[in-house]
Amino acid sequence: MLGPSYSCKECREEETFHHKSCAKLPLGLPHHPLHPLHPLILFDEYNSEVNKEFSNCNVCKEYCGEYCYFCYRCNFKLHIKCGSLAPTTEAPEVHHHPLTFFWKLITFTCDLCGKEDKGMPYVCNPCGFGIHTRCANFPRRLKVVQHNHPLNLIHSLELHQSNSQLCQLCFLKVGSKCDFAAHLDCAMSRGNMEDINLLELKEEESAESKSMLENVDSKLDQSVDSEICKVIKTIVREDGTKIATKIKHFSHEHDLKLTDEVPNNKICDRCVRAILTPSFYRCVHCSFFLHISCTKLPSIKQHPLHQHPLTLTYHKYFFCIVCGQWCNGLRYFCQRCYFELDVQCSLASNTLTHACHEHHFYLSTANYNQKCSICGSELYRVFHCTTCEFVLDFKCTTLPQSAWYNQHEHPFTLCYTPEDDSGEYYCDICEKERDSKQWFYYCADCNFPAHSECILGEFPNKKN
Template sequence: MGEIDKIRDGFLGAVKLAVHRHFLFPTNISSKCRVCSIERLEPTKVLTCNQCEFSLHEDCIEITSPSHHKHPLKLHERIIGYRRRDQCCLCRYKLLDMFYNCSRCMFEVCMACLKRPLLIYKTTSHKHPLSLMPIDSVSFTCDACGSVDNSSYPCTCLQCCFIIHRDCIDLPSVISINRHDHRISHVDILRPEEWICGVCHKIINNQYGAYSCSVCHYAVHSKCAIRDDVWDGKELDGIPEEEGDNKTEDITPFEVIDDKVIKHFSHEHILRFIYQDVLIRDENQRCYACVLPFYYDACYICTHCDFILHETCANLPRTKRHELHKNHFTLYPNPKPGEDLELSKSFFTCVACQRPSNGFRYESGNVKLDVRCATISDEFNHDSHLHSLFILSLFPRECSACDQMVYGSLSCVKLDFFLCFKCATLPKEVFNKNDKHPLYLRYSGYRYGNYWCEICEKPTDPRKWFYSCDKCCSTLHIDCVLGKSPYMRPGHSFLLSSREFQVVSNNHTSRPFCTICSLRCKDAFVLKSKDETDTSCLCSLKCLDSLVMSMQRIKL
């Protein structure tokens, strides 16, 4: 094939260029150039294709341009095996069809930018025209974002001694981010005082552009504010606040009926406030929202059924923002008995802690948070660490407590410390049937020596977190105390192929055998069929998933 190409390359002066898939033949016949879109009347050397309507001037194959004065630019066609870069160096848009390239500098420019002057007239960042300088070797501080890098070409205004990244010339003026309740606006300079970025929590240079709040003392780096995981991409300049913000009207979660009596949006009956100062050790009495046991303290209870809410859970807002998603979340209760008992709607997995739950959830699209993780926002303090923790990014980090790699963790800006949501939401005080005293969560380094778990009788690692009883000097693994699915509420029902299952306490003398794994159910809760003639029993949601998959295979 190579020999044939060589013969054809010389036939009638045919040439093969990277700009076109077919051979091109020289001609003096005037025709419209595919590159410059001009049909010259004077004699001009033209290359044309005999198989398709493609023509171009010979002097359009290689040109010199003010946008790249160092070397000549050669014409390329993107569809012919070119994968170096997919965007124009000037406008940052995707390269389409033909473009010019400098192989020495890795510089590519689209046809549209090649025809434009290197002068940008209308921008949101500056009142004067800006001159684009396509020089990537210049390091400078951008007046709009305050960062020092050469990742984007500089644009300058000689009248104002103003310099800005090409990528920053059209920064949005007014936006709403998931780190702050108010709108923030881009300003050229901040007030002369210390400012800490509300996203990365690093110092902001007040001499450069940033986003600030007009209502309170809050500011964000320009680049941090427009991150994909922070901003929803909507420009709110000129849009009324009640229309432009991605949130619903602020609705209170309950209506006050009388003194210490409320009507909560999640329940059909009225709830009465009580303060329980006597310890109740009933694992079945759990808050319908957070699904944690109710031992003592303030709560709202229903006088008609077993519905109960912690006082803090009853006051959870109907809508809220959170750092794990750029859109607002809405609070949803779990389906009530007799309503929608579909398995997919009865349980959900929290995107933060990756634990299944059947309690209340905050939902935004396909993203679901349990109420425990949703309350961790902004500045968070945990007893295991000296400094405040923040959700800085969604990049994977290794949790300093459990050594698991997780996406979206709590970070310390001073030390190399990360905490996953699963560890951050562990209850600090729990009760267990193996000990009559309260068990407290202990952190790494609390004790050193050889210890054994009182439940599984296996060694406990003092470098890991664990529960302990100070009076009995006992230590217990976290998983042994909480179980595989600690956030399951007893009494909750769901349907599986017209069969109704229920979460029940596994507190009998004899442990049942799991229908799927054939092992004894050791967890605090099991899933049992409500049909008395059906003896099916599942030890965990993992076995439930296995049952669902086997049923799907049978249908196929």
């Protein structure tokens, strides 16, 4: 919530806040043009005993929220935004003439966002320009998490198909002359919009702000972090490189020693992935194992999936909001809004190449769910191929390329196509049929195929 607001001191723990403009709403609208027959009363849906059915506005069809204007005689509901619409509005940054609200439902194409819709737009009578009421209230400048600079609002008349490119948030086509462009809905979504007050950004400070935004990752993502891993003992190799042979990791009570042995069926206790390299850390007091790479994770990380800095913590049981899975071990956590991100998901970047597909993937954070082409799950944070519309969710993207299973002597490799052309495929663990289109794990030495769920369990990022 930006700008002045009112709050209740007695209900502070419940975070009861109201915009200053909302607190000054009239209690009644006796003769509103959208419902002139009966008076409309300001109505609290959450606390009222009169009508317990939460519903949408009869005009804009959007959810009314906690408060709306309500007619007790005919059950007519009006969104407070629709009830407060000005008859005319000045929008010089969007259009050079005053815009008048059209009080009847019509089908039109918004000249700002380019979408066809049925509703009551703001229109310009002299030249036929028309936009959604919600588009008329969009901020003219905002900041998104995935881009370093503030974005300026332009309307669809300025777009040129010859310069058509992709929205850098959802990666669907949008025409623009800019290097970075985004759909209005994508930029305004809660997960994409940066939580900063751009009203305080002065023109003379723009150069300084630009430098600060561009350097935020380099300041936060440091490869050496004494808060995460304290080096107790090191050795110097012949080439002059220093190797930490004894460390203290913040997530474990005992000291860890570097081991140079060939691992067999060992799992890292903090990222829950197989240890396949000959060097790793282990505890001499208990059965605790740790990847070398897990000791080099930064304590604070600015990630394109979240608008606040994330802190590395250890938790026995948590839910990653990005891949939709229960996990344990290391996580990146936002104390401010309780956002939890698994380490594997945190390592994903904006662009991705994957062995399952010939084209590049791009991180897509649309404001609607997109269906994964492999497992069929629907999430709004996915990786999207712009060439052939192939989609991967984070669960499939972060599946380990190699994994151990119980006491099997060889590691299993993730496979994307059937091992032969027999047409009949079964899992050698559960002995049930496998879908030839689904990924599976395979031991080539033993000709041993298995479901990914049978190898990793229901949640790959959770240690059993």
